[in-house]
Amino acid sequence: MAFDDVVGQKRVKEILSASLRKDRISHAYLFTGPEGTGMDAMALALGRGLLCSEKKEGGCRACQNCRRFDELEHPAVKMVLPVPAKPKGMKEEKYQEILLDRRQQWMTNLYQKVQFTPELSGSPVIGIDQIRALKKEVILKLASESYRILLISDADRMTAAASNSLLKLLEEPPEGTVLFLTTTNTGKLLPTLISRCQVIRLSPLAEIEIEEALVNRWDIHAVKARPYAKMAAGSMQRALSFDDDEFEKNREAALHFLEQTLLPDELIRLNASSQILRLKDKTVIVNIFKLIHSLLRDWMMIQMQSGERAIHQDVIDRIQTLHDHYPRFETQDALGHVARAIDFIDKNVYLDLVVLNLSQELQQCLD
Numbered sequence: 349m350a351f352d353d354v355v356g357q358k359r360v361k362e363i364l365s366a367s368l369r370k371d372r373i374s375h376a377y378l379f380t381g382p383e384g385t386g387m388d389a390m391a392l393a394l395g396r397g398l399l400c401s402e403k404k405e406g407g408c409r410a411c412q413n414c415r416r417f418d419e420l421e422h423p424a425v426k427m428v429l430p431v432p433a434k435p436k437g438m439k440e441e442k443y444q445e446i447l448l449d450r451r452q453q454w455m456t457n458l459y460q461k462v463q464f465t466p467e468l469s470g471s472p473v474i475g476i477d478q479i480r481a482l483k484k485e486v487i488l489k490l491a492s493e494s495y496r497i498l499l500i501s502d503a504d505r506m507t508a509a510a511s512n513s514l515l516k517l518l519e520e521p522p523e524g525t526v527l528f529l530t531t532t533n534t535g536k537l538l539p540t541l542i543s544r545c546q547v548i549r550l551s552p553l554a555e556i557e558i559e560e561a562l563v564n565r566w567d568i569h570a571v572k573a574r575p576y577a578k579m580a581a582g583s584m585q586r587a588l589s590f591d592d593d594e595f596e597k598n599r600e601a602a603l604h605f606l607e608q609t610l611l612p613d614e615l616i617r618l619n620a621s622s623q624i625l626r627l628k629d630k631t632v633i634v635n636i637f638k639l640i641h642s643l644l645r646d647w648m649m650i651q652m653q654s655g656e657r658a659i660h661q662d663v664i665d666r667i668q669t670l671h672d673h674y675p676r677f678e679t680q681d682a683l684g685h686v687a688r689a690i691d692f693i694d695k696n697v698y699l700d701l702v703v704l705n706l707s708q709e710l711q712q713c714l715d
């Protein structure tokens with residue numbers, strides 16, 4: 349299968365394969381889609397394949413061209429990523445070192461979001477200097493290469509000056525140059541820029557595609573891969589972000605809250621709420637609430653005698669215990685309460701109020 353290091357996206361691969369067979373290469377592509385669906389991976393695979401000595405779609409990963417491509421050392425390839433500004437007092441050499449490190453990280457896993465913290469904390473942008481550097485490359489002649497590949501990742505992060513500068517390049521595309529732009533948000537790009545590109549839309553990934561990729565490519569145990577895939581909402585990036593201690597910790601907090609908040613002892617219940625509130629971080633609390641939501645869905649599956657369809661199989665015993673204790677629990681209502689609590693947090697309702705209120709509402713689902 350061509351483009352096999354890109355997860356899913358069968359339809360897009362077919363379209364690209366067909367245009368490669370007909371030798372119809374655009375001079376500019378814009379890959380867009382929801383976060384974590386593989387825009388960079390798809391763009392890079394197409395670019396690598398164009399340079400591959402074996403002419404394999406997506407690249408053979410073994411010829412010299414492919415290897416240099418993957419090592420970020422191919423002279424005909426230039427990639428631009430948004431970067432935070434250099435902090436005052438940091439040596440240029442150190443700054444470049446950090447950027448190179450992140451670029452290599454990005455290249456080894458195009459589905460993971462590049463984090464510049466803790467060394468660089470500013471918001472990443474693509475400045476005019478980066479586009480100017482690209483344009484300088486384009487002028488250079490490349491005798492032996494049939495294509496020059498330019499990639500601008502997260503193109504919506506370009507400053508206005510950078511966008512205008514890039515537009516000039518697109519107005520007179522140099523011979524043999526193929527430009528790839530990727531973005532989750534075409535609304536932030538100049539319409540004139542979009543109109544000069546062939547736009548390729550990626551779709552959210554299917555759960556099964558994510559699950560298989562987690563197991564086969566990232567070596568994640570099947571018991572974990574399933575909940576990650578289910579909760580990823582079609583995003584490989586999101587699914588991978590669960591693969592750390594944080595997920596386990598948050599899920600434990602979610603289970604604990606659920607177990608304690610249903611007990612008759614008011615003191616234990618209050619304590620369960622205050623444990624959540626002590627976390628303070630809104631994002632963490634929302635994540636825990638989302639986990640409570642998905643645990644409640646599993647509970648509902650058990651009620652429907654479809655426990656095998658539950659997501660959290662590795663903790664299914666604990667959900668089963670809850671069910672045995674409270675066989676008449678109104679899971680449907682509880683799901684509604686949790687969803688509303690998440691909504692309240694998003695709307696900045698006072699956290700203490702939201703958590704205590706949810707605790708009370710869940711109690712009421714018992715009768």
Ligand SMILES: [Zn+2]
Nearest residue numbers: 400408411414
């Ligand atoms: Zn190759």
